[in-house]
Amino acid sequence: xxxxxxxxxxxxxxxxxxxxxxxxxxxxxxxxxxxxxxxxxxxxxxxxxxxxxxxxxxxxxxxxxxxxxxxxxxxxxxxxxxxxxxxxxxxxxxxxxxxxxxxxxxxxxxxxxxxxxxxxxxxxxxxxxxxxxxxxxxxxxxxxxxxxxxxxxxxxxxxxxxxxxxxxxxxxxxxxxxxxxxxxxxxxxxxxxxxxxxxxxxxxxxxxxxxxxxxxxxxxxxxxxxxxxxxxxxxxxxxxxxxxxxxxxxxxxxxxxxxxxxxxxxxxxxxxxxxxxxxxxxxxxxxxxxxxxxxxxxxxxxxxxxxxxxxxxxx
Numbered sequence: 001x002x003x004x005x006x007x008x009x010x011x012x013x014x015x016x017x018x019x020x021x022x023x024x025x026x027x028x029x030x031x032x033x034x035x036x037x038x039x040x041x042x043x044x045x046x047x048x049x050x051x052x053x054x055x056x057x058x059x060x061x062x063x064x065x066x067x068x069x070x071x072x073x074x075x076x077x078x079x080x081x082x083x084x085x086x087x088x089x090x091x092x093x094x095x096x097x098x099x100x101x102x103x104x105x106x107x108x109x110x111x112x113x114x115x116x117x118x119x120x121x122x123x124x125x126x127x128x129x130x131x132x133x134x135x136x137x138x139x140x141x142x143x144x145x146x147x148x149x150x151x152x153x154x155x156x157x158x159x160x161x162x163x164x165x166x167x168x169x170x171x172x173x174x175x176x177x178x179x180x181x182x183x184x185x186x187x188x189x190x191x192x193x194x195x196x197x198x199x200x201x202x203x204x205x206x207x208x209x210x211x212x213x214x215x216x217x218x219x220x221x222x223x224x225x226x227x228x229x230x231x232x233x234x235x236x237x238x239x240x241x242x243x244x245x246x247x248x249x250x251x252x253x254x255x256x257x258x259x260x261x262x263x264x265x266x267x268x269x270x271x272x273x274x275x276x277x278x279x280x281x282x283x284x285x286x287x288x289x290x291x292x293x294x295x296x297x298x299x300x301x302x303x304x305x306x307x308x309x310x311x312x313x314x315x
Contacts, residue, residue: 023154025127034121034129036152043152043159046129048115050087052101054133054148057088061293062157063230069187069255079190086187086256089291091165093262095177095276096144099137102181111143112136119147127152145170158294158301164315165287169279176262178274180215180250184289185258186234192225194253200225202251203298205307211253215267217246220307222298223257231296235303237310239288259289 026037033048044059050073057073058066068088070077085104092113094102101111112135119130129150135143144167151162163184167174194200194210202210204218213221224233236259238247244261251257260267265274279285290310294301 022125024123025125025152025154026123027121027127027129027152028123029118029121033115034118036127036129038154038159044161046131046150048131050090051085051104052110053087053090053092053113054115054131055087055090056150056161059089059161059291059293061227061232061234062159062295063227063232065189065227065232067189067192067227067232067234067293069189080193080255082254083187083256086185089161089186091146091148091163091184091287093176093183094179094181095175096135097175098177099143100181101135102179102183108138110138113146116145120149125153142171144168144174155306158292158306160293160306160310161291162310162313163287163289163291166284167279167287168284169281172281174279175276176279177276178263178265178271180260180263180266182250182260182262183258184236184260184287185250185256186236186291188223188225188234188255188257189227190255191227192223192232193255194225195255196225198226199231200253201297202253204249204251205246205304213249213251215248215250215263217248219246219311220303221249221251221257221259222301222303223251224297224301231300233294233297233301233303235290235292235294235298235301235306237290237292237303237307239290239313240311241286242288243285259287261287 034046036043044056061067072084092101099111116132122128133146147166149164192200204213204221220237222235247259247261250260
């Protein structure tokens with residue numbers, strides 16, 4: 001055996017017998033919430049108060065670049081400056097007992113989601129945050145409450161964030177209006193948008209692309225495009241145990257990317273006959289999503305395979 005073949009064989013052998021070191025993911029309390037790092041480098045921050053709700057921002061992808069829009073958190077950032085309520089990654093809805101928790105309507109008309117406390121902030125091979133929030137009316141009256149469990153992990157070159165959001169009708173029945181303005185939302189980095197015409201693309205698990213994916217149900221949707229010269233993507237997956245799985249998607253070519261199970265009639269073009277969903281007092285509903293940040297398009301990112309693995313996850 002020549003020297004080159006011998007060295008190749010040695011590398012292959014040690015790759016098989018030596019354990020691969022798992023990334024260490026830390027979650028640490030900060031002045032503004034919780035900072036999450038992978039091997040000492042920033043992954044994301046859970047901000048307890050960004051205008052009217054908690055958000056995740058920035059969100060650093062596998063190439064080391066932020067994958068969600070910086071505005072309006074960074075007032076001087078370049079790029080689009082529409083929809084100031086599109087703050088990186090968040091969960092709200094546009095009509096809860098008639099109150100708008102989604103858009104930036106005047107303060108006397110909009111609801112606020114106020115951080116109450118952290119139940120868990122834990123580091124490890126998978127980091128975990130459990131936070132509790134109160135949903136308040138424009139007058140400050142409590143409408144309902146939630147618990148958000150976030151788990152952060154790494155698989156190969158991809159990174160993922162699991163969300164389990166438990167919404168409880170703690171104060172009385174909750175009516176969720178039939179509106180496209182919701183619910184689990186993310187705003188893509190500007191260069192990745194389809195409308196930027198730089199190669200951005202939307203594709204869902206049913207094969208629908210770009211504008212055709214809007215309002216349709218699917219197990220997952222992938223939004224990929226160029227970011228500083230490299231193609232990367234974000235997939236949002238809906239877990240089979242989630243409320244109204246598979247969800248419909250309020251995903252737009254201008255960069256909004258949201259899962260919304262409460263807009264059946266509006267998505268169908270029948271907004272003249274809206275149908276709300278009412279959660280009885282004391283009851284809960286659970287929404288479960290995985291946000292996968294990957295290299296390449298949905299094929300290179302192995303999104304379908306990642307969904308199959310996620311769908312088997314119990315918690």
